[in-house]
Amino acid sequence: MAANGGASPPSPPATAADGVAGALPLPRPVPAPRMTAAAAAAWRPGRPNILLTGTPGTGKSTTAAAVAAAVGLTHVDVGAYASARADWAYDGWDAARECHLLDEDAVADGLEATMATGGVVLDYHTVDWLPLRWVQLVVVLRAHTESLYDRLTARGYADAKRRENVEAEVHQVVLDEATAAFPDTPRLVLWADLPSSLSRNVAAIAAAYAALPGGGGGGEAGGLRRGRCRSQR
Numbered sequence: 001m002a003a004n005g006g007a008s009p010p011s012p013p014a015t016a017a018d019g020v021a022g023a024l025p026l027p028r029p030v031p032a033p034r035m036t037a038a039a040a041a042a043w044r045p046g047r048p049n050i051l052l053t054g055t056p057g058t059g060k061s062t063t064a065a066a067v068a069a070a071v072g073l074t075h076v077d078v079g080a081y082a083s084a085r086a087d088w089a090y091d092g093w094d095a096a097r098e099c100h101l102l103d104e105d106a107v108a109d110g111l112e113a114t115m116a117t118g119g120v121v122l123d124y125h126t127v128d129w130l131p132l133r134w135v136q137l138v139v140v141l142r143a144h145t146e147s148l149y150d151r152l153t154a155r156g157y158a159d160a161k162r163r164e165n166v167e168a169e170v171h172q173v174v175l176d177e178a179t180a181a182f183p184d185t186p187r188l189v190l191w192a193d194l195p196s197s198l199s200r201n202v203a204a205i206a207a208a209y210a211a212l213p214g215g216g217g218g219g220e221a222g223g224l225r226r227g228r229c230r231s232q233r
């Protein structure tokens with residue numbers, strides 16, 4: 001069982017909604033040279049980056065846009081980024097799940113420079129392909145079955161796709177994947193069932209970001225306990 005994103009069949013490359021403001025034109029990236037383990041361990045972005053993940057429909061894009069505006073970060077919606085680069089960012093079409101297969105290596109190469117600059121809120125529902133070094137704070141959004149069911153129904157998801165996503169959320173597939181992929185990275189788990197929780201979640205993420213080294217709040221390493229989970233409805 002996997003959280004199943006909702007990308008539509010390929011559309012012409014976008015001119016504006018490309019996932020990274022001002023990143024046009026959209027050529028295929030030159031593969032980044034592979035780092036040695038030592039280089040990767042020493043690597044730091046210019047400012048900390050946030051990974052904001054969750055099952056499709058939990059409110060990632062809404063929350064990421066609000067966090068970016070509140071903290072002064074760049075919102076990178078990986079789904080939108082790939083959709084605007086459909087000629088090279090996809091690796092096929094999953095007919096059963098009605099979604100594109102991301103060419104993860106190509107997208108990672110394409111995002112490398114942006115992530116190195118830092119100050120990014122990266123928004124996507126699968127995370128095990130992301131370089132560990134890119135992410136200084138992991139935020140996992142959660143939603144209860146009723147909320148998610150209604151949102152996915154409003155999107156017109158087919159029954160099987162809606163059921164797969166709701167079951168993935170019940171079984172916390174994305175949270176477990178994020179925990180496994182980023183075991184030692186500071187982590188917040190936030191509930192996003194109601195619109196009224198948006199501002200509270202944004203405030204929690206902004207505070208956690210400020211506590212990071214380089215996050216603008218004078219935070220030192222250890223200011224936010226590593227791997228700490230905090231849930232909030």
Ligand SMILES: Nc1ncnc2c1ncn2[C@@H]1O[C@H](COP(=O)(O)OP(=O)(O)OP(=O)(O)O)[C@@H](O)[C@H]1O
Pocket residue numbers: 005006054055056057058059060061062063079125151191192193194195196197198
């Ligand atoms: N507290 C909340 N935080 C974020 N979104 C919320 C909240 N309450 C309700 N929503 C609503 O949830 C819906 C889904 O949000 P959004 O499209 O941001 O989800 P998503 O996780 O980015 O989905 P996808 O992965 O498919 O792009 C939106 O209509 C949004 O307004």
